[in-house]
């Protein structure tokens with residue numbers, strides 16, 4: 001099908017984009033990579049009066065390191081992230097997660113800001129944002145505000161962004177030296193959205209775990225930070241027994257729904273299995289240099 005009629009605007013600055021969003025009083029949509037929005041328009045699941053195409057705003061595409069943070073302009077393409085030496089070195093969890101996102105053509109157009117603003121609970125980037133407790137900066141007519149994942153993701157495909165706000169930057173803490181990481185997921189076919197995905201990061205000091213980060217994708221309406229499972233590792237270390245206990249706890253922490261792809265029970269089971277798998281790989285990596 002073809003999309004319904006819409007006005008089209010291609011601003012070249014962030015201020016112009018926000019002004020256009022405000023002008024349509026909530027009835028305009030931001031067009032980023034279009035990989036999720038265009039199918040929704042074609043299926044007429046979304047019928048905005050206007051599209052504000054932000055692909056011609058150079059100030060929205062960058063990767064910068066700033067005092068222990070990697071800052072990504074919202075329009076940074078997923079493929080740029082996949083091949084960025086800075087990301088490989090400072091945020092290898094994000095690079096690994098990126099390789100699970102769709103296929104090459106999708107990653108060539110899709111953006112980090114679009115993926116997070118779209119808030120598909122099965123998507124990889126929202127889970128990484130949640131695991132690392134990163135933040136996003138959004139700009140609206142009244143200025144900028146910063147949101148943590150808990151304040152951003154509300155439910156399926158829904159964030160707390162107002163219709164006249166533009167997500168402008170994603171900020172993620174860089175990986176401490178010697179930390180181990182892994183993104184594990186299960187999907188029916190390569191490139192499909194995850195049935196369940198798990199982002200894991202462990203920081204160790206000998207046998208102790210000084211910090212653990214775990215979050216799930218696909219196991220509920222929003223990505224879930226698995227804090228009580230992290231606490232088991234921070235208390236008991238990174239032995240096989242502690243990893244198994246953390247994985248069992250992770251499965252208890254999620255509240256998945258059933259859908260045509262999988263039952264709630266299966267998603268819960270997968271959460272435990274994939275948490276154990278991700279933690280084992282993260283622990284293995286934490287013993288050597290980051291790769």
Ligand SMILES: Cc1cc2nc3c(=O)[nH]c(=O)nc-3n(C[C@H](O)[C@H](O)[C@H](O)COP(=O)(O)OP(=O)(O)OC[C@H]3O[C@@H](n4cnc5c(N)ncnc54)[C@H](O)[C@@H]3O)c2cc1C
Nearest residue numbers: 030032033034035036037102110111114115117123167193
């Ligand atoms: C076949 C296929 C497989 C896919 N598989 C996966 C997968 O495995 N994992 C995964 O994570 N994704 C997957 N995707 C989706 C892909 O990652 C998209 O790129 C992503 O969901 C949306 O990013 P986008 O830049 O294309 O945004 P768009 O499609 O342009 O926009 C998506 C939504 O976000 C809003 N939006 C976009 N940018 C902003 C912004 N800066 N500020 C405010 N609102 C904004 C738009 O208005 C729209 O509502 C797949 C897509 C396809 C077609």
